[in-house]
Amino acid sequence: MESLNALLQGMGLMHLGAGQAIMLLVSLLLLWLAIAKKFEPLLLLPIGFGG
Numbered sequence: 001m002e003s004l005n006a007l008l009q010g011m012g013l014m015h016l017g018a019g020q021a022i023m024l025l026v027s028l029l030l031l032w033l034a035i036a037k038k039f040e041p042l043l044l045l046p047i048g049f050g051g
Contacts, residue, residue: 008014027048034044 027050030044030048033039034041034048
């Protein structure tokens with residue numbers, strides 16, 4: 001249990017702000033649209049990876 005706690009603290013998720021979490025969700029949404037739905041993949045893949 002201590003190693004799991006140390007892993008979570010070392011990943012930096014405790015310092016994730018609201019704006020950063022929203023940006024991660026937006027980039028994951030763009031990647032999902034590009035890969036799963038094949039919606040403009042040449043445009044959305046680079047934008048999603050840049051986020």
